[in-house]
Every structure is written in C-alpha cells, then in structure tokens.
Amino acid sequence: MRVTVLDHPLVAHKLTVLRDRKTPSPVFRQLVEELVTLIAYEATREVRVEPVEVTTPVATATGTALSTPRPLVVPILRAGLGMLEGMTRLVPTAEVGFLGMARNEETLDIVTYAERLPEDLTGRQVYVLDPMLATGGTLVEAIKFLRTRGAAEVTCLCLLAAPEGLEALEAKLDDDDVHVVLAAVDEKLDEKAYIIPGLGDAGDRLYGVVD
Numbered sequence: 001m002r003v004t005v006l007d008h009p010l011v012a013h014k015l016t017v018l019r020d021r022k023t024p025s026p027v028f029r030q031l032v033e034e035l036v037t038l039i040a041y042e043a044t045r046e047v048r049v050e051p052v053e054v055t056t057p058v059a060t061a062t063g064t065a066l067s068t069p070r071p072l073v074v075p076i077l078r079a080g081l082g083m084l085e086g087m088t089r090l091v092p093t094a095e096v097g098f099l100g101m102a103r104n105e106e107t108l109d110i111v112t113y114a115e116r117l118p119e120d121l122t123g124r125q126v127y128v129l130d131p132m133l134a135t136g137g138t139l140v141e142a143i144k145f146l147r148t149r150g151a152a153e154v155t156c157l158c159l160l161a162a163p164e165g166l167e168a169l170e171a172k173l174d175d176d177d178v179h180v181v182l183a184a185v186d187e188k189l190d191e192k193a194y195i196i197p198g199l200g201d202a203g204d205r206l207y208g209v210v211d
C-alpha cells in the first residue's frame, strides 16, 4: 500500500477552517469540495490515458485523452457523498457508483446498507471517496468488496486518517495496488474511535444537525 500526504499551504489552511467547530455546514460542505479537488489532482496522477490526434486551428498535434473504460468513482455514503462534486468537477467523464456503509458506533462493526456498482470491475481503476479513515474498518470492507468484483487499482481519497487506521489497512489488505491520498494524518484515535484532533463526525457536519 502507498500513502501520499499532501504538503501544501492551501490544503493546510482549508483543513484548519474545516476542523473549527464553529464552521457551519454550508461552509464545511464548500471547503470539502475545494479540498477534494486539490486531493484529486494528486490522486489522479496515474489515471490511464492514451495518445490522441488533435487538430488545432493551425496544425495537428498528439494530445492525451482518458482511456476507456473511464475511471470509476465510488463515494462511501453518507460522508463520502460530500466529496463527489469536487471529484467530478476534476474528472467529469468518470463513471460513478455508490456504496452505503455505516460504522456501528458501539461495536465499530461495518454495515453495508446500499450498493450500486457495476457487476464486473475487471481491470478498472477505482477512486474511493471517504473523508475519514479512523479504525480503517470501513475502507478495508470497501476495498475487499471492490477487489472481489475485479477492480485493478484502488485509490482512496480521504481528508484525515489516524495512524491506527493506516496500519490496519496495511495489515488487513497487504495490497500493493492500493494508494491512499490524504490531506493530513492526525495524532491518534480516542476511546470512541474518533480521530484526534480530527474534525468530529464528518457525516453530521455535512448533513446532520449540529450545534
């Protein structure tokens, strides 16, 4: 598994505002979109492309086009949905599939409650969107599922990870074709498996009622 942590002052600035408990949902959603676009720029560095001929007003040239099949983008509901708009702004022709997964906050078991993905992902490049990588349980389940459908390379775009979650991914998947691209790796998990310092519950801050 490869891990890339973005080192960029704009990313750090936006992440700081995102962490602030006083940042309201509309601003939070806007910042998530902006951050995803920056993360996606790095995460798509190895997206498959092919040469194409292009005719300019004065000459022909060899350009670059995304290969087919197009990349598949998979937001993990609920919080991952907040990252979809930022990703499709950068890769508008990507195909989009959905996984609905929730962590039981008592047992930390993962429940998959929705799935809408192509049956056959053989050889496909897949980009998974989920802002928080805490224990890693959700991403382990999601990546295993994509692999059983034949996905070739899986790139995960996250905002924050705990070191414990990254270690769990490495230990439970041991997969060279997994790449995690992140805005930051935080300090640790607390006793409820929340990321510290983190930003709280990403799903609630995007879509829930918070004070």
Ligand SMILES: O=P(O)(O)OC[C@H]1O[C@H](OP(=O)(O)OP(=O)(O)O)[C@H](O)[C@@H]1O
Binding pocket: 076, 077, 078, 079, 080, 101, 102, 103, 104, 130, 131, 132, 133, 134, 135, 136, 137, 138, 139, 165, 193, 201, 202, 203, 204
């Ligand atoms: O690494 P883990 O310990 O599995 O935790 C991370 C998961 O928790 C959050 O989702 P949550 O289960 O809260 O669902 P939500 O997006 O509907 O709020 C987050 O968006 C991840 O999917």
Ligand SMILES: O=c1cc[nH]c(=O)[nH]1
Binding pocket: 079, 132, 134, 193, 194, 195, 196, 198, 199, 200, 201, 202, 203
């Ligand atoms: O800190 C955390 C951990 C899991 N899910 C979140 O939304 N936040």
Ligand SMILES: [Mg+2]
Binding pocket: 079, 201, 202, 203, 204
């Ligand atoms: Mg949540």
